Amino acid sequence: MSPAEYDVAIIGGGPAGATAAYELAKSGASVLLLDREGRPKPCGGAVPPRLIEDFAIPSEQIVARVGSARIISPKSQAVEMTIDGHRRRAGTSYVGMVDREHFDRWLRRRAQAAGAHVEQGTFDRVEERTGGGFALNYRDAKGARVSCRSRLVIGADGANSAVRRQMFSPAARPPYVFAYHEIVCSPESGDFDKSRCDVVYDGAISPDFYGWVFPHGPVTSVGVGSAKKGFDLKAATSELRRRSGLGDAEIVRREGAPLPLYPLKRFDNGRGVLLIGDAAGVVAPSSGEGIYYAMCSGELAGHAALEALRTNDVRALKSVRSEFGRMHGRTFFILRMMQYFWYSSDGRRERFVSMCRDPDVQKLTWESYLDKKIVRREPMAHLRVFLKDMSHLMGIAKA
Known part of the structure; x- marks a missing residue:
């Protein structure tokens, strides 16, 4: 034949x-x-409303709906960024998880x-x-x-x-970042919040990237990324699970793979x-x-x-x-510059998390993420963010 x-x-x-x-x-x-x-592949599974709308993803594929993200610094400073009120276009105001x-x-x-x-x-x-x-x-x-x-x-x-x-x-x-995650059973009781993603900027969890705790309804993805050779991703993930109250959670599967940087x-x-x-x-x-x-x-x-x-x-x-x-x-250019500078040390990560408390930063972050483009409609908000960013870069603002 x-x-x-x-x-x-x-x-x-x-x-x-x-x-x-x-x-x-x-x-x-x-x-x-x-x-x-x-x-x-190891993946947090987050999909923005833009993807759900543009590619006609049915609701049954969305296993969880996340309404906020908690950003955690090396010194355990926690900043919660709520999506509510930051959706520009008509439609959903959550991050879907698949x-x-x-x-x-x-x-x-x-x-x-x-x-x-x-x-x-x-x-x-x-x-x-x-x-x-x-x-x-x-x-x-x-x-x-x-x-x-x-x-x-x-x-x-x-x-x-x-x-x-x-x-x-x-x-x-x-060049690559290597990612590893463990899918674990989500707790049915306790303080675990199934509607919130945690993003951990701590050199002990990742020296050059971040760790994540992303709920998927009955299960949760807990993972770490790093490009540093020799860094123990599995040990860091175990520590992240412990910190997140998931140390004893049943592991469903483990996955690892490289992620390209640009x-x-x-x-x-x-x-x-x-x-x-x-x-x-x-x-x-x-x-x-x-x-x-x-x-x-x-x-x-x-x-x-x-x-x-x-x-x-x-x-x-x-x-x-x-x-x-x-x-x-x-x-991609802005995100690449951001990673190059803010992820380079725990001191800068601490300042980066402090910046995330700012309402203008949260507004522009969510609107850009949810619609997958840099928002240009409020030049004064961009100017305020730029000035605050510069004050953190020069060490003027308090971390």
Whole structure:
């Protein structure tokens, strides 16, 4: 039998790959979506209202609704940031929480319902064919070797992308933060608040990033990220669980993976291969947020791939990087500078948490997060935040 042929082969069925497959399939393209089931990545699972609205996520996928975040400093200074009153647009005023194991599977099923061929298997190799297109090899769920062909390839296979390693220069590799989390059973009694996320800025928990406690209804994600080699993420997570009153909570599962620190300079290789999601580095600096940006890159990839198929010109794939930068480049730059400065020492973390008490800081933070763009409508609020920020930078303000 001749190998199956597709317009687009997508390697990786997480939020990025599944969204790209859905966009392509609903427009009539033939799509292979290859995914290794049963490998959810460590992720707090937070999704903003913008994602829920833009990608039509049904309410049953939202396992918890968070109305506030508590920011905790190295000296245990705790600042609660409540969402209420900070929603600009009509719609929800909470942060939704998803369980990646079930959420990713739902996204793949949606792509399949739109017409994508979803295959469970392990990617092996992709090669360019003489005369154009690609030959792919993978093992199916039973371990059998399978070959297929496609006109385009989209790599959505995570931070350690095999597609990137095979089809891009070795230099196309962003620096990483390594993340580890434990999913534990949420307490049914006591002081544990299932409607609040905790974000811990403490060098003992993470020397260069942060720790998190994110409730998902019946379970809670407790995790830590760090780029520092040799730092014991598991020990830090155990300490964070102890501090949060979850030291004796039953552990459901443990997961770890690298998270890229910033996007690649180029998402396509100029020959018909495109990277999206973690493979392209579209994870927000300072926060590590990736689900919304992954799905955004997947949607852009679907549109660009359709144009490349229509025109038979792979240069259309370049638009994904430029359009993503236009939409989110300013936000990523600000977050990157914020991480570089405020996460560099416990003294600066202490000042950073103090800044979070300010109503202007809270207002701009929530409005920018919930709508996924830097809010520009109140220049005086920005000016006040800038002046306060400078007073903390120069050590004038009290921590």
